[in-house]
Amino acid sequence: EVQLVESGGGLVQPGGSLRLSCAASGFTFSSRWMNWVRQAPGKGLEWVANINTDGSERYYVDSVKGRFSVSRDNAENSLYLQMNSLRVDDTAVYYCTRGATWVGIDYWGQGILVTVSS
């Protein structure tokens, strides 16, 4: 059974940093593109970033470029999202997801809440 479990969320002040982790199991992690998708409270889905199988390619939505960094550790079956210079409008549930953009996102974690507030 595919499982994606996020951790590392919480409350942070504007300008602060946070690192999200995602533990993957039930599939060959090293052979799959992975993504982070977020959803602000009461709002729609927003794709944030993705990373290819060996970590050599990474892509971001314009609003997080230069502030967020996606990475992976295939030996640990883990995906990460380093978030710096956080803003109030980064407040959202962040989902760890599996899938390349050309085949769709086929598995989602349960999501973890990140709240940016003073």
Next chain:
Amino acid sequence: QSALTQPASVSGSPGQSITISCTGTSSDIGAYNHVSWYQQHAGRAPTLILYGVTNRPSGVSSRFSGSKSGNTASLTISGLQAEDEADYYCSSKTSGITLVFGTGTTVTVL
């Protein structure tokens, strides 16, 4: 990277068919046959119901079907059931290897 446009809400009676549109541009929906649809029940993570415009993952009901014409994709739910009440999102590959989601549609079963 503007969001794809979906109607805010669509409703129908049990047994009816409804269609949700998803309008993009020649840089996303119009350029690729990489449109997916997701269902999200309240308080839950989304689940994939269609990919590659028309393909259903294993276990997804055949009542869900998709199509695409030009810059617009559509999701049709036939034989509407109470359990179909949820939010629905489309997505499309864009230039490069990025992804864009639709604005979301709330389906109400009357």
